[in-house]
Amino acid sequence: CLILSFLSRGKLGRYPPWPGKIVNPPKDLKKPRGKKCFFVKFFGTEDHAWIKVEQLKPYHPHKEEMIKINKGKRFQQAVDAVEEFLRKTKGKDQASSHNSSEEKNRRNSSEERGKQSTGEEKRKASLSEGKLKKGTGEGKKRVSSVSSERGSKSPLKRAQDQSPRKRGRPPKDEKDLTIPESSTVKRVMTGTVAGFKWPPSVSEPVKDSDPHFHHFLLSQTEKPAVCYQAITKKLKVCEEETGSTSIQAADSTAVNGSITPTDKKIGFLGLGLMGSGIVSNLLKMGHTVTVWNRTAEKCDLFIQEGARLGRTPAEVVSTCDITFACVSDPKAAKDLVLGPSGVLQGIRPGKCYVDMSTVDADTVTELAQVIVSRGGRFLEAPVSGNQQLSNDGMLVILAAGDRGLYEDCSSCFQAMGKTSFFLGEVGNAAKMMLIVNMVQGSFMATIAEGLTLAQVTGQSQQTLLDILNQGQLASIFLDQKCQNILQGNFKPDFYLKYIQKDLRLAIALGDSVNHPTPMAAAANEVYKRAKALDQSDNDMSAVYRAYIH
Secondary structure, three states: OEEEEOOEOHHHOEOOOEEEEEOOOOOOOOOOOOOOEEEEEEOOOOOEEEEEHHHEEEHHHHHHHHHHHOOOHHHHHHHHHHHHHHHHHHHHHHHHHHHHHHHHHHHHHHHHHHHHHHHHHHHHHHHHHHHHHOOOHHHHHHHHHHHHHHHHOOHHHHHHHHOOOOOOOOOHHHOOOOOOOOHHHHHHHOOOOOOOOOOHHHHOOHHHHOOHHHHHHHOOOOOOOOEEEOOOOOEEEEEOOOOOEEEEEOOOOHHHOOOOOOOOOEEEEOOOHHHHHHHHHHHHOOOOEEEEOOOHHHHHHHHHOOOEEOOOHHHHHHHOOEEEEOOOOHHHHHHHHHOOOOHHHHOOOOOEEEEOOOOOHHHHHHHHHHHHHOOOEEEEOOEEOOHHHHHHOOEEEEEEEOHHHHHHOHHHHHHHEEEEEEOOOOOHHHHHHHHHHHHHHHHHHHHHHHHHHHHHOOOOHHHHHHHHHOOOOOOHHHHHHHHHHHHOOOOOOOEHHHHHHHHHHHHHHHHHOOOOOHHHHHHHHHHHHHHHOOOOOOEHHHHHHHHHO
16 A cells, blocks of 8 residues: 655744655554554655654555655655565566465366266165155155254254365465454555555565564564563663663654653753754653753743743753753853753752763763752663754664663654663663764764865766665665755754764764774864864865865
8 A cells, every 4th residue: 555655843944745654553553542543654764653644645646746846865865765665566476366366266167076976876775765755654764764864953053064164274275364454454545545456465564565564663682682561652662781771753754643742741951953943843742941042032932832931940840750851062061060050950859861962971960960969860861863864853862871861751752752761770861872973973074085085086976876876875865965065054953063063973983992993083184174264163075075175
């Protein structure tokens, strides 16, 4: 059942249409309450989601319109995947039709032989009956007795005797019977997605049609020594040998509305590129949120969406159960907690503070100590992603500190991200986050270097991108950043100044344990040159300009 998914984001924008097919959800994944929806697998990705019926359109009538709207390479790959799926389905249907016609012919010939055999048996029975009629009265009595016994059986017993079906294994013809559609499904399918026919594969388990889904939902590794336990009904936890734990939302995107929000009051400090998307998804999933930002005007949009306004960080912390913060760097993180009317002034026993900023381990350890000294609970939870992933509720959260607080934040983490990891004691998440961003920043610099080298040697940059997209390095990150460079569009999705800050902190982390980081150091120098060319407030892909000036 091929469809196009049109997902809205309220006042904050709209998702592009994307091709998918309706499949059966896993048995342990409950359907969201409220409006009718279907479980959709999106082509060209490993994403699945519950999608409302009004957000679905049939694929074929809207195909051309969709292609005009989306020009990206990733989208073209999705369309190609649809066409390949259609070709395979058509081939299977033809083979199935051929096999069924052969089976029908075999059944017909078998029935003919059966009829002939039955006719012969009737002729013999008729002869036998004639002989019986000529027999003695005793014979007549015996026949009459048998006949009366048959007549005395109950209707149910007679029906069982007459039924050709026997107990035990079902007949061969019935092995592949599919479960009929419910009346609810039939009513829904006559609406927005009318005209669709459920393919035979719909009744098959999802694990057969897409083996990747359960792997994504339950495990981040293929190690056998992984044990699973539920934290909530919509949450799966996997604990690895290292002691780290990951929480994954049962749905791959926050737009499906199936998350049960915590009844705790949530505060949020900092509405930058990442914070804005996080707060939007918290509100969308039904959380009660109070917001504060240094520039108060940024709060207005979220007040319209249902958030409450806090006048100071201290006020937000004092009125909320759990307060999240997401600011730019170590200095901003310290000022927010230790400054005038800061977080620390609102901390009382039992108050919870979650710092989502990307900072160094020393900074986060200092903040944890002062929060806990006032009776508060502390969790660090920096996020891996960008503005788009933040808006989509697809961040990866790396957490460390108070394990109980981590579990209390489960519905919030589901709303803002696709996966979260618990990494143990305070400082571990900061270190891991810096390593992740070190790899990402170095990779971005290498992409820019390759594109400029292609240009100066007379090679096509677009062809280089096409080649990379067909190889092992293919990724959304690679495609998007190369498209930024080719189009000269450096609107920030991840500020260049922040990735340079993370590289600097990662290099310092290496120095603290006497570990060499020459690749990161080289990339850091290129970003520093880009900053000198006034690229700080552009996207990290603007590092390209450091090579062409």
